[in-house]
Amino acid sequence: MAQMNVSLQVNGNAVTCEVESRTLLVELLREHLSLTGTHVGCDTSQCGACVVHVNGKSVKACTMLAFEAAGADVTTIEGVAAADGELHPMQAAFREHHALQCGFCTPGMIMSALDLVANDPSPSEDNIRHWLEGNLCRCTGYHNIVRAIRTGAAAMGGSQA
Numbered sequence: 001m002a003q004m005n006v007s008l009q010v011n012g013n014a015v016t017c018e019v020e021s022r023t024l025l026v027e028l029l030r031e032h033l034s035l036t037g038t039h040v041g042c043d044t045s046q047c048g049a050c051v052v053h054v055n056g057k058s059v060k061a062c063t064m065l066a067f068e069a070a071g072a073d074v075t076t077i078e079g080v081a082a083a084d085g086e087l088h089p090m091q092a093a094f095r096e097h098h099a100l101q102c103g104f105c106t107p108g109m110i111m112s113a114l115d116l117v118a119n120d121p122s123p124s125e126d127n128i129r130h131w132l133e134g135n136l137c138r139c140t141g142y143h144n145i146v147r148a149i150r151t152g153a154a155a156m157g158g159s160q161a
């Protein structure tokens with residue numbers, strides 16, 4: 001299998017990885033960079049556990065080849081908290097509202113939520129539920145996740161809580 005070097009920005013750091021042409025972005029993140037906060041929950045692009053931001057937009061990292069991210073600015077869940085470790089308001093809201101149980105879906109939920117709020121600073125419950133159609137949670141029943149996103153959005157400057 002042909003090897004190639006892929007250079008990109010990940011969480012503000014310039015990185016270059018030698019990957020195969022078939023390597024997925026999620027594999028580059030987890031296996032080459034040890035950023036294991038981005039999870040893999042399915043083989044069918046359905047669960048959303050692998051959501052990261054590519055040039056500011058949420059993307060399922062299992063649906064993108066690593067070389068397609070060449071030159072891109074990628075943010076993973078590891079890049080969301082402040083440098084001193086203080087949680088991002090959306091992360092804090094998930095903790096406050098008990099919006100996770102096993103936590104497997106949580107990184108993808110938060111990355112999806114941040115993309116939603118970037119475009120809709122005060123999302124309605126309906127919009128949140130619609131937006132999360134691509135993120136599956138086996139544990140929580142979603143209610144607390146929706147509450148957390150509304151609180152997180154408010155803490156980020158939106159008008160609803």
Ligand code: FES
Nearest residue numbers: 041045047048062
């Ligand atoms: S691992 Fe990407 S959608 Fe499930």
Ligand code: FES
Nearest residue numbers: 101105137138139
């Ligand atoms: S908290 Fe377990 S899958 Fe969502």
